[in-house]
Amino acid sequence: MTLQTPATTPTHTPTQIIVRRLLREHILRYLPQMLVAGLFMAVVAATTAAYAYLVQPILDDIFINKDESSLMAITIAMLVVFGLKGMADYGQNVIMSRVSMRIVADIRQRVYQTLINADLAFFQDKSTGELIAGCMSNVDLMRDAVAKTLTGLAKDFMTLVFLVAVMFYQDWVMAVVSFFVFPLAALPTVLIGRKVRKRASRAWAELEQVTAFMSETFRGIRFIKAYGQEDHETERARERIDELFMRIFKTMRAKAVISPIMEILGGCAVAVIILYGGSQVIAGTTTTGAFFSFMTALLLAYQPMKNLAKLNNNLQEGLAAAQRVFALIDVEPTIRDRDGAVDLAVADGAIRMENVHFAYGDAPALHGVTIEVPAGTTAALVGASGAGKSTVLNLIPRFYEVGDGAVTVDGADVRDVTIASLRRNIALVSQEVALFNDTVRANIAYGRPDANDQEIESAARDAAAHDFIMALPDGYDTVVGESGLKLSGGQRQRLSIARAILRDAPILLLDEATSALDSQSEREVQQALARLAKGRTTVVVAHRLSTIADADTIYVLDQGHVVEAGSHAELLARRGAYAQMYALQVVDEPDPAAVAAGE
Ligand SMILES: Nc1ncnc2c1ncn2[C@@H]1O[C@H](COP(=O)(O)OP(=O)(O)O)[C@@H](O)[C@H]1O
Ligand SMILES: [Mg+2]
Numbered sequence: 001m002t003l004q005t006p007a008t009t010p011t012h013t014p015t016q017i018i019v020r021r022l023l024r025e026h027i028l029r030y031l032p033q034m035l036v037a038g039l040f041m042a043v044v045a046a047t048t049a050a051y052a053y054l055v056q057p058i059l060d061d062i063f064i065n066k067d068e069s070s071l072m073a074i075t076i077a078m079l080v081v082f083g084l085k086g087m088a089d090y091g092q093n094v095i096m097s098r099v100s101m102r103i104v105a106d107i108r109q110r111v112y113q114t115l116i117n118a119d120l121a122f123f124q125d126k127s128t129g130e131l132i133a134g135c136m137s138n139v140d141l142m143r144d145a146v147a148k149t150l151t152g153l154a155k156d157f158m159t160l161v162f163l164v165a166v167m168f169y170q171d172w173v174m175a176v177v178s179f180f181v182f183p184l185a186a187l188p189t190v191l192i193g194r195k196v197r198k199r200a201s202r203a204w205a206e207l208e209q210v211t212a213f214m215s216e217t218f219r220g221i222r223f224i225k226a227y228g229q230e231d232h233e234t235e236r237a238r239e240r241i242d243e244l245f246m247r248i249f250k251t252m253r254a255k256a257v258i259s260p261i262m263e264i265l266g267g268c269a270v271a272v273i274i275l276y277g278g279s280q281v282i283a284g285t286t287t288t289g290a291f292f293s294f295m296t297a298l299l300l301a302y303q304p305m306k307n308l309a310k311l312n313n314n315l316q317e318g319l320a321a322a323q324r325v326f327a328l329i330d331v332e333p334t335i336r337d338r339d340g341a342v343d344l345a346v347a348d349g350a351i352r353m354e355n356v357h358f359a360y361g362d363a364p365a366l367h368g369v370t371i372e373v374p375a376g377t378t379a380a381l382v383g384a385s386g387a388g389k390s391t392v393l394n395l396i397p398r399f400y401e402v403g404d405g406a407v408t409v410d411g412a413d414v415r416d417v418t419i420a421s422l423r424r425n426i427a428l429v430s431q432e433v434a435l436f437n438d439t440v441r442a443n444i445a446y447g448r449p450d451a452n453d454q455e456i457e458s459a460a461r462d463a464a465a466h467d468f469i470m471a472l473p474d475g476y477d478t479v480v481g482e483s484g485l486k487l488s489g490g491q492r493q494r495l496s497i498a499r500a501i502l503r504d505a506p507i508l509l510l511d512e513a514t515s516a517l518d519s520q521s522e523r524e525v526q527q528a529l530a531r532l533a534k535g536r537t538t539v540v541v542a543h544r545l546s547t548i549a550d551a552d553t554i555y556v557l558d559q560g561h562v563v564e565a566g567s568h569a570e571l572l573a574r575r576g577a578y579a580q581m582y583a584l585q586v587v588d589e590p591d592p593a594a595v596a597a598g599e
Helices: 015-064 068-117 121-125 130-133 136-168 171-218 220-227 230-256 258-283 288-329 391-395 417-422 438-445 453-462 466-471 491-501 521-531 568-574 577-586 593-596
Strands: 353-361 363-373 377-380 404-409 426-428 508-512 539-540 555-556 561-566
Touching: 015 068, 015 136, 015 288, 068 130, 068 136, 068 466, 130 136, 130 171, 130 288, 136 171, 136 288, 171 220, 171 230, 171 258, 171 288, 220 230, 220 417, 220 426, 220 577, 230 258, 258 288, 363 377, 363 391, 363 404, 363 539, 363 561, 377 391, 391 426, 391 508, 391 539, 404 417, 417 426, 426 491, 438 453, 453 466, 453 491, 453 521, 491 521, 508 521, 521 539, 555 568, 555 577, 561 568, 568 577
Parallel strands: 377 539, 377 555, 426 508, 508 539
Antiparallel strands: 353 363, 353 404, 555 561
């Protein structure tokens, strides 16, 4: 079984490839909106430069020459410039936010869709935290970087160009001087950038770990309390959170060096300009207005230049996140319809497993299992825990791919039919019950959303669930809480049985479906399941042997091998493994059938 690269693997895809992919798949389709935003950005850039330019007439005409006629004109020009700049800035901001949020939403939907379609095996080596980080925080990080980069490239760059034009217009010698001095200030950013990137990706990996740790402990809260491990978990959390703190702090510290260095170098440059420009003004070769206009342009250029210098850092951080996100988007299910797969035409759902070998990764679980369940009959799987019973059941809906051998339904290899049609014909009830935080009604109708109220209620009656449902505060409209937490284990199990009954599929797989029930409700549900199994092909795994005594064939599994097969009576007569297990159980517990008969 080949798994995709885990999201946290720090293998680095070349920058250009990630950038190209981001552009092609996510950014370019918003080109029209971004062009409009770019137009607004151009206005921001031009008005910023106009403001710097206007400093000259303000000083020279109004303050030095005291020219009254230009007072009004320049004031109005100033108002227009600021008004335009404000509106344009608002426009580009709104558009860019919208586009980048939209990109985030698109990516999140895609990641979720990929994950939900991934193989079961994929989820076994992933923590929930890792997957949620892939959908949420990584995508945010990516958006932040992409938005800053795009805005930086357009707005800051254009602003800089316009301001440099003003500087050249006012004094080209000074402009040339600053042109050489200022870019030096950007040097440290480039040098420190790589370090920042490496540290940031370590910090993010740790964040995933912390998220995973927390979600695990909150889910297991009952056991933490039962074993009195609150302090222990708090301590473990403290260690993780401290580690996270250290990693984030190191990232920030590396980043924090950049600003002061730039400021100091920038200050030196300004000092040089003042020295030179001041002497020019004193000598009368340039006007006070021109000098201050130049200085204004220079100071205004500082922020966009800083942004541009940081661009690479932002971009690298975003690309690291993008890479993690893409690693998830690229997960391909290995179990999928083969070319030309046809819909399974189930006549009656006979199941055959022929010499099936299977391993979870490198751990073998089944060794040449052969099981035959003729249409409409019931086969039971028994055996110690870990014998491979659930594994056998998992192979029928093709949750996993057999290593060797074949699983067929009505003679069709499960690998040759569409997965959707195969699973449509199967209802599964297992020990772990999945309920969603929705109403009882919606949970029962999960496998058949179009079912009407009568059908739902009748399924609930058959599953011995109707009475307790009616006793709930809102009956069928009661919301069951996350994972059905507001219900008891037995109630949850009965809802999942009702769900299977409503599904009305020709093949029924029961994996310790009644093991969470008390003996009273187990008896009720057992009868419901017996009714349900009638006329269907059923494979049942049961812990209590008395519940499967009338199965057509009983398979005894041991360490991935079928060691005995036959009817209850045949197996008892053999006096083998089954007879031993049965003997052990009947002395341990009263036979429910006998209890029901009032003995
Ligand atoms: N998802 C899994 N990943 C790795 N090993 C597994 C997985 N599920 C089950 N196993 C292993 O496969 C063997 C058979 O498990 P299973 O079929 O669940 O047993 P049973 O249902 O009979 O108790 C066991 O050794 C178990 O540890
Ligand atoms: Mg099992």
